[in-house]
Amino acid sequence: MTASDAVELRPLSARSVVLSLLLGADPPEMAAKDLARAVAPFGVGGSTLRAALSRMAAAGDLRRTGTGYRIGERLLERRRRQDDAVRPRTRAWDGDWEMVVVTATGRGPAERADLRTRLAGLRLAELREGVWLRPASLARELPEDLGQVAECYTSRPARPARELAASLWPLEAWAATADALLAHVARVERPADRLTAYAAVVRHLLADPVLPDALLPAEWPGPALRAAYADYRRELQQQVHARVAD
Numbered sequence: 001m002t003a004s005d006a007v008e009l010r011p012l013s014a015r016s017v018v019l020s021l022l023l024g025a026d027p028p029e030m031a032a033k034d035l036a037r038a039v040a041p042f043g044v045g046g047s048t049l050r051a052a053l054s055r056m057a058a059a060g061d062l063r064r065t066g067t068g069y070r071i072g073e074r075l076l077e078r079r080r081r082q083d084d085a086v087r088p089r090t091r092a093w094d095g096d097w098e099m100v101v102v103t104a105t106g107r108g109p110a111e112r113a114d115l116r117t118r119l120a121g122l123r124l125a126e127l128r129e130g131v132w133l134r135p136a137s138l139a140r141e142l143p144e145d146l147g148q149v150a151e152c153y154t155s156r157p158a159r160p161a162r163e164l165a166a167s168l169w170p171l172e173a174w175a176a177t178a179d180a181l182l183a184h185v186a187r188v189e190r191p192a193d194r195l196t197a198y199a200a201v202v203r204h205l206l207a208d209p210v211l212p213d214a215l216l217p218a219e220w221p222g223p224a225l226r227a228a229y230a231d232y233r234r235e236l237q238q239q240v241h242a243r244v245a246d
Contacts, residue, residue, distance in 0.1 A: 009184075012196050014044045014052035019061070020195055021240060022071050023079050024233050031068035037243045041191040081121065085205040086226055086233075093137040093212040097155050100142065102130040104149035115149060123209050125168035133168070135161070137212045165215040177204055178221040185228055194232070201229050 012020070017039050022028045030038065032053070039049055053069060056062040062069045071079065100119060107115075116126075122142065124132040133155070142152050157164055165171070181204060185197045208222050216222075 009196055009200050012042070012192065012199060014039070014048045015056055015061075016199065017042045017044050017195065018049070018052060018056065018069075019071075019075070020199060021236070022062075022069070023075070023082060024236055025240070026237075027070070028076070028079060029065060029068065029070035033068075034240075034243075035068060038240045041239075041243075042195055043192050081206065082202055085202065085208065086229055088208075088210045089139040090137055090210065090212075091139045093135055093214070095156060095161070096136040097133050097157060098124065098136045098142065099131070099133040099153040099155045100124060100146065100150045101153070102132075102150045107149075121206075125209065127168065133157075134209065135165070135212055135215065138210065162215050165209075165211055169209045169211070171209075171211075171217055174204075174207065174209075175217060175219075175221055178225045182221060182224060182228060185232070195236075198229055198232050201225060201232075205229065 010016075018035065021035070021038050022030060035053070036046060036049055044052075053062065057064055057069070060072045061075055063072050102115065104115075119126075119132045122134075123138065124134045126132050136154060146152060181197070181201050185194070185201065188194050188197050205222075205225060210222070213220075
């Protein structure tokens, strides 16, 4: 199986290249002339870059600074989620589960879809309609405003934890895709192909439930995939710094 068989490797637009570079930068800001140098190896020319920057600034994706561009407030949340995907904060698991029961009624389809996306982003899984749960192994509290639409509990399901986890998340499929991505990133060489592949890695890490080891299949590839992306992110930052320093 190849990575392209297992995941969607989306060709990166000029917008995607700019965002990938800025989301990986610290701070997430770059001078316009430095951006021009940084995107060149990925096939983004000057006129294409200028058009992309103009559209992104108008949409609020980027904010103009005195010398260049910085990620807008809306995308800072995306950066935080990306950082959490690469370096999830966990704690020892004592067998408890987080459970969120949606209690709000009379919401439209868009509101329901937004809430589902938000709960999935918190790495919860839906047991049945309106009932979401996960092992209480993440070092974070559920957002307080969830109380406006749901009741939050700590529970201990009677069902065996490994069996329950396997029913909530497609763990074998996630692992197969992660293995395919690891094989793919090990062999691609062109800068644009590597950036495309690692963008797929980030998307896949965002879907990792980050379960306790006791609930995972053997040889779980999550840590290896995170390590590969962390290495690439450092490599990319070094390459960008070298280009802009010339």
